[in-house]
Amino acid sequence: MLGIPVSLTTPDYEREYEHLFQNRRNGTFKCGNITAGFPFRGGDREKECGHRDLELQCDSDITTMEIHGVRYRVLEIRPDRQILGISSEEVICPPPFPDDDWIPDSGVFTPGPGFASVTLFYDCPSHISPGLLFFACNKNDDYSNVSVAIANNSNIHPERCSDSANTSNLQNSLERLRNSTLDWKGALKTGFEVQWGKNYSEECWKCNSSGGACGFNFYDDQAFYCYCPPGNSTGHAGKECEPSPPSPLPPPHTGK
Secondary structure (H helix, E strand, O other), rough: OOOOOHOOOHHHHHHHHHHHHHHHHHOOEEEOOOOEEEOOEEEEEHHHHHOOOEEOOEEOOEEEEEEOOOOEEEEEOOOOOEEEEEOOOOOOOOOOOOOOOOOHEEEEEOOOOOEEEEEEEEEEOOOOOOOOEEEOOOOOOOOOOEEEEEEOOOOOOOOOOOOOEEEEHHHHHHHHHHHHOOOOOHHHHHOEEEEOOOOOOOHHHHHHHHHEEEEEEEOOOOEEEEEOOEEEEEHHHHHHEEEEOOOOOOOOOOOO
16 A cells, blocks of 8 residues: 555545554654653554554553553653663562563563662561561561562572562662662662663664654564655665656557
C-alpha cells in the first residue's frame, strides 16, 4: 500500500493515508509529566509507531509499562541516552518480582548506570550473613521477615530460608537503606534505570531526511521501517523514501 502512486488512489484513501502518515511522524504520547515519541508506542502513537516492548500506558496521569511480565511506573525518559527511569511500588512480602532474570531475558533492556542487583531472602531463621538489611513483614503477609543482600555478597548461606527473589534498585538507594535514611518502600519508589539496547538514531535520521516517518514494520514490530508520505514509496530495504514511479500512460488511441 505504501508504494501506490497518489494518481491511482481515491480521495478518501489519500486523506486516510495522510492521516496515518502524520500520526506516525508527529504522534506523541503524553501522560502527566511524561512525553515520548519514537521508538515508543501508546496513547496517540499507534502500534506501528513504536517497538512492541516499548509500549506506554497512561492511567490518571501516571505512565506505566510492562517489562517481562512485571508492570512498572515510568519516572522519566531520556531519549538522548536511551534511558528509562522506572520503579515498582509493590511490597516485598511476598516477592514483588516473580521472574529472576527479567532484564537479561527481555532482549531489549540492559542495566543502566547506578544499577544494583539485589536478592531478597524470606523467613530465614537468623541473620544468614553479617551486613544484610533485615526487615519485618506485615502480620498479614505470607512471610514474617526478609533479608536484603547485594548481588556481590558471596558470604550467604540461605539453605534454611523459605524463599528468595531477585530485584533491582539504584545503588544510592541501597546506601541510604544501609544508613537508615530511607525505608524499603521509599527505595522501591526511587526506582532504578534501564537502557533500551538498540540505537535507531542513524536509521531515523536517514528516514526523516528523505521525508519519511520513523516506525516499525506493520508485520514485524521489532524491525525498523520508514513510512513515506503520499506520492512516495519506501525503498532501500524500508529505510528511506523515494518518489513513486509515474503511472504508466494508457495505450494510444488508434481510432479503429
